[in-house]
Amino acid sequence: MPVATESLTDLIRDAAHRLEGEKSDYDPLLEMIGDARFVLLGEATHGTHEFYRERAQITKRLIKEKGFTAVAVEADWPDAYRVNQFVRGLGTDQDGEEALSGFKRFPTWMWRNADVLDFVGWLREHNQRIKNGAEKTGFYGLDLYSLNISIECVLTYLKKTDPEEARRARARYSCFEHFGMDPQSYASASLTGQSCEEEVIRQLIELRRRAPEYTSRDGAAAVDDYFFAEQNARLVKNAEQYYRSMYYGRASSWNLRDTHMVETLDALVKHLSKTSRGDKVVIWEHNSHLGDARATQMSEIGELNVGQLLREKFGNAAVLVGFTTFSGTVTAASEWEEPGQRKQVLEALPESYEYLFHDVGHERFYLNLRDNLRVKEALTEPRLERAIGVIYSPQTERASHYFEAHLAQQFDAVLHFDETRAVEPLEQSALWKSGEVPETFPFSV
Numbered sequence: 152m153p154v155a156t157e158s159l160t161d162l163i164r165d166a167a168h169r170l171e172g173e174k175s176d177y178d179p180l181l182e183m184i185g186d187a188r189f190v191l192l193g194e195a196t197h198g199t200h201e202f203y204r205e206r207a208q209i210t211k212r213l214i215k216e217k218g219f220t221a222v223a224v225e226a227d228w229p230d231a232y233r234v235n236q237f238v239r240g241l242g243t244d245q246d247g248e249e250a251l252s253g254f255k256r257f258p259t260w261m262w263r264n265a266d267v268l269d270f271v272g273w274l275r276e277h278n279q280r281i282k283n284g285a286e287k288t289g290f291y292g293l294d295l296y297s298l299n300i301s302i303e304c305v306l307t308y309l310k311k312t313d314p315e316e317a318r319r320a321r322a323r324y325s326c327f328e329h330f331g332m333d334p335q336s337y338a339s340a341s342l343t344g345q346s347c348e349e350e351v352i353r354q355l356i357e358l359r360r361r362a363p364e365y366t367s368r369d370g371a372a373a374v375d376d377y378f379f380a381e382q383n384a385r386l387v388k389n390a391e392q393y394y395r396s397m398y399y400g401r402a403s404s405w406n407l408r409d410t411h412m413v414e415t416l417d418a419l420v421k422h423l424s425k426t427s428r429g430d431k432v433v434i435w436e437h438n439s440h441l442g443d444a445r446a447t448q449m450s451e452i453g454e455l456n457v458g459q460l461l462r463e464k465f466g467n468a469a470v471l472v473g474f475t476t477f478s479g480t481v482t483a484a485s486e487w488e489e490p491g492q493r494k495q496v497l498e499a500l501p502e503s504y505e506y507l508f509h510d511v512g513h514e515r516f517y518l519n520l521r522d523n524l525r526v527k528e529a530l531t532e533p534r535l536e537r538a539i540g541v542i543y544s545p546q547t548e549r550a551s552h553y554f555e556a557h558l559a560q561q562f563d564a565v566l567h568f569d570e571t572r573a574v575e576p577l578e579q580s581a582l583w584k585s586g587e588v589p590e591t592f593p594f595s596v
Contacts, residue, residue: 159529160510166526167516170566177209180472180517180564181216188431189416189461189469190219193438193562195505196539197258198482198491200575201515201568202474203266209472210433211273214288220429222274223291223416225436226262228386229300230254231292232379238274239287247271248577256296258541260482260491260576268577286429291419293412293436293457298390299332301383305354308380312365316357323350324387338394346395351388358384371426378422382415389414402453409440413460438473439538446560447536458561467521473562475537477509479571482583483543493573493586497545503535504558508567521563530559 170176184190190213194202213219224231230253236242237250244250247268254262271290278287302324309317326347330337337347358381366377389411396403420430434441436457439449444456461469478498482491499505508516520527536556544551558565576583 160507162526162529163507163518164511164513166523167511167513167518169513170515170517177212177517179519180209181212183519183522183564184213184217184470186217187468187470189434189465190432191434191436191441191458191461191469191471193436193441193471193473195438195473195475195537196481196483196496196543197261197437197541198539198543198574199474199476199479199568199571200266200573201476201571203264203270203574205474205566205568206435207266207270207273210270210435211277213431213433214274214277217431218286218429219431219433220286220288221291221419221423221432222288223293223419223432223434224262225294225412225440226254226292227256227294227297227300228292228382228415229297229304230256230262231290234271235290238271238290239278240275247275251577257488258484258491259578260574261541263577264482265575265577286427289423291415293415293434295386295390295393295408295411297383298327298334298387298394301386301390302327304383305358305380305387308376308383309358312368312376313361316361319357320354323354326350334390334394337391338397341395342398347391348395351384351391355381355384355388374422374426378418382418385414385418386411405454405456409456409460412436412440412457416457416461437538437540438536439540441471442473442556442561443471446558447556448554470564471562473558473565475505475508475565475567476571477505477567477569480573480586481539481543481571482573482576483539484541485544487542490580490582491541491576493583494543495545495586496539496543496571497548499537500535500549500553503537503553504556505537505567507534508565509569511567513567514570515568516566518565518567519563520559520565527559531557533557536561 168179192206192209210222233253234250237244250271251263251268274288281287306317306321309320327337330340362377366374393404393407396407424430440456441458443462444450444454444459458471479496480493481496483494484491499509533555535553537552538554539552
């Protein structure tokens, strides 16, 4: 029998750990994490300052206190690897903003924002303070949207290591030129049976066949350079399949994307283990990727996600942490490829987890869902949960941004921030600075 709303609110209020902006705020979370190898830190939107800031604060503690040596994010592999080079004292970028300049694809504010810039600067300084021989922490991307850039990265690598093979690789990848190197055009053409599948698979196989030769040069640097190129070649293969799958239903393309991210994580862990850098990884992605899909409506349409796959494989060695908010502002676009705006976030719907947490009365709190059995049992009934990506459509709020979920099965813990504000892009347009007219206009006073 469901717990009455009033008693449920009281139960959560008693179990919640208030966040006061103190160093000890996340002591209970780190205690729960224990010796876990993977900590998945989510976000309910792709444009909320508090989510980015608090993920960074938790991650700093995981690096310093728990020995985590990699941060893997919902970003393209080559763009994030440029940041990785910077924070580890490699590459040619002079500062964090320059290192983040590779993020040119929409939505740029996801990674080119003030909070990420601060974290990248901190990570660079942290790594610089590490004594010789100790492990530095890297920054890596898990996503697969960088088809064209990844092709160029493979070709650039081969030009340096094997010019003859570079010419053959260019010939294979030239298949995409028939479609103007445009992924959307390629996706449409694939319906007629046209495909570059054979070419991209052949290129990945050939690169892997030559791995012993390529990695035998220049020690650890050669191993790192090859790993970067191999992941780009694998990304091209998976991206080609992803764009072909777009017309066969959301579940097909979604599952391919999240499976690719887990494969990238697996490859990263193996690479770090080989080079003695440790294998404990913090992962930053949207709640929809990091919460267990089996506890949401996603599973009803055949979708899986990163959180589910890691839980199935690693159990409690993967800790899933969700983030929620009740109201405030968010950086998001109205349509795909449009500029980011500072938009008003509507107050959460009464039948949602966000509204329930608002009723708790704490401005910010941490709630352990894994170990507190009374809370876990009380939250067995499904409720609505809000998800805002890079597009926010308040005019279709219920249909566009809510889904049913069993929160206690979806996450091991949740962090709630009742009123939040938009993340600050490094490039702020006049549209972003002006913000959005409140939804109550012209009746507000």
